[in-house]
Amino acid sequence: MGTDTYPPDVNGAALFTACLARGLAQRGVDVHLLCPSPEGAPGVERVEGVVEHRLRSMSSLVHASVRLALPPGAPGHLDRLMKRLRPDVVHLQNHFIVGRLLLGAARRHGVPVVATNHFTPENLFAYLHCPPALRGALGAYAWRDLVRVYSAADHVTTPTRIAAQLLVNKGFRRPVEAVSCGTDLRRFQPLRGGEAERAAARSAARRRLGVPDRPTLVFVGRLDAEKNITDLIEALPHITVADAQLVVAGSGSQRRRLAALAAERGVADRVHLLGHVPNADLPDVYHSGDVFTIAGTAELQSIATLEAMAGGLPVVAANALALPHLVRPGHNGYLYQPGAAADLAKYVSEILAAPEERARMGEAARRRAAGHDHQASCARYEEIYRDLARRRTPPPER
The missing domain is CATH 3.40.50.2000 (Glycogen Phosphorylase B;)
Structure with a gap:
């Protein structure tokens, strides 16, 4: 090889x-x-x-x-x-x-x-x-x-x-x-138990990552231009669920720009750039989240999206290249047009505001990921x- x-x-x-x-x-x-x-x-x-x-x-x-x-x-x-x-x-x-x-x-x-x-x-x-x-x-x-x-x-x-x-x-x-x-379906698994047990496990994962216990959008990947993480930050002020935060795991050339943008938009306290997270700790990142968000427009598949789905997270993704291959709107998440941060915020808000619907979409995401063992x-x-x-x-x- x-x-x-x-x-x-x-x-x-x-x-x-x-x-x-x-x-x-x-x-x-x-x-x-x-x-x-x-x-x-x-x-x-x-x-x-x-x-x-x-x-x-x-x-x-x-x-x-x-x-x-x-x-x-x-x-x-x-x-x-x-x-x-x-x-x-x-x-x-x-x-x-x-x-x-x-x-x-x-x-x-x-x-x-x-x-x-x-x-x-x-x-x-x-x-x-x-x-x-x-x-x-x-x-x-x-x-x-x-x-x-x-x-x-x-x-x-x-x-x-x-x-x-x-x-x-x-x-x-x-x-x-x-x-x-x-994706490794044995390693990336949904949180177990009822809603109370899952909520407690999410809180524990957030503590381990050092982020507040709030409604959480998660992204995992390189912080480079084609990932369009600016969309995620631009969407954050428009999310209607109070105190929603963005947790980003990854390193790359855009880190300073993303931190500056978060400050400009007044959401610096709700954008957590974790830097590189060791592979062994990635399940904690997904378990800390309520929804996975990805804005990349050059994805031929997206391993991170598969991992998030295997972990039982609904997905809001850019309607670009191969991401529609993974996300079926209304079933396991939503697609938005790249650059339309307001639409991204709308879909995230809907998911965060409806715990039962969020759980249903998470289960559908796990089933869809099962086809990618x-x-x-x-x-x-x-x-x-x-x-x-x-x-x-x-x-x-x-």
């Missing part, structure tokens, strides 16, 4: 790759993973059953947490790995430096390739400080580049049918299979690998 982003990086692609690699290892698959070193120096170690081959790296200069693998010497290193490991299949998680290097090595050694797309150009614009006037041209080039690279793969996947259709719309001419990122996703990828391995052709004569 190859990826340019992997823990300790914090983003959806890194999280999915780690969950898939470790989930496959638990199923008995021998998983070796190539990714950039977080410190720069190369190394190999086994973590949760996965052999991590950390490649020499350097700072990307455009983002503090993004590092780039250094290609010099890498092709020879990958050739030696291929000869030693003799993998049945290679799985790419992106089409950048590591993805291209590993694709080339797989082709030289006759190893079938699976490629999964987590990318949209919007993910790059903020990092590259791209002027809005250039985004159309840059986005079109980025899609053409992805299509060219992934056209060399034997099997292409992406998390949702909407994301698959997007890839086709951008010029990809091969079948694309939707395989959910999935992480174990089922791991099983499907294992089936794909086995099928490709059976049809493997010998490498070309050299």
Whole structure:
């Protein structure tokens, strides 16, 4: 498996790759993973059953947490790995430096390739400080580049049918299979008991996080421009339920801007930017909330939304890209038009003001999340690998 982003990086692609690699290892698959070193120096170690081959790296200069693998010497290193490991299949998680290097090595050694797309150009614009006037041209080039690279793969996947259709719309001419990122239904569970017991558990979760015991909107994710967290803050003064607060778990480039906006709107005491929350503590974040809110417009699925739904939270989400794949209005939450903070506030107010309806929507969210079991996703990828391995052709004569 190859990826340019992997823990300790914090983003959806890194999280999915780690969950898939470790989930496959638990199923008995021998998983070796190539990714950039977080410190720069190369190394190999086994973590949760996965052999991590950390490649020499350097700072990307455009983002503090993004590092780039250094290609010099890498092709020879990958050739030696291929000869030693003799993998049945290679799985790419992106089409950048590591993805291209590993694709080339797989082709030289006759190893079938699976490629999964987590990318949209919007993910790059903020990092590259791209002027809005250039985004159309840059986005079109980025899609053409992805299509060219992934056209060399034997099997292409992406998390949702909407994301698959997007890839086709951008010029990809091969079948694309939707395989959910999935979520750990055993780890992310709703609060148990009657309303009084659930309320007590929510209060306890808020205490552990150090936030007041108030009606709570929750968001989990990077604090970057394409997440549009400004919508959530702009909505807060318009929520009709008294003292409603926003709890945000995550770090990113927009933190100062969000804090300043909260102060400008007079809600600084009701916006809690927790920063990075360790993965082990994420269930507490969801349990602290009454409703999950997400304003991102570049989500090919949204693992955080799946986790929140598995935890029994209704969702108010932007009606953009793949989020409508998860939210059925009036059933497990509502969709609002991106930028329409007043509508976001209206839907949140309705949910917060009606405890019985909120509980019903939370139960529906959990049922909907049950269709995205992480174990089922791991099983499907294992089936794909086995099928490709059976049809493997010998490498070309050299």
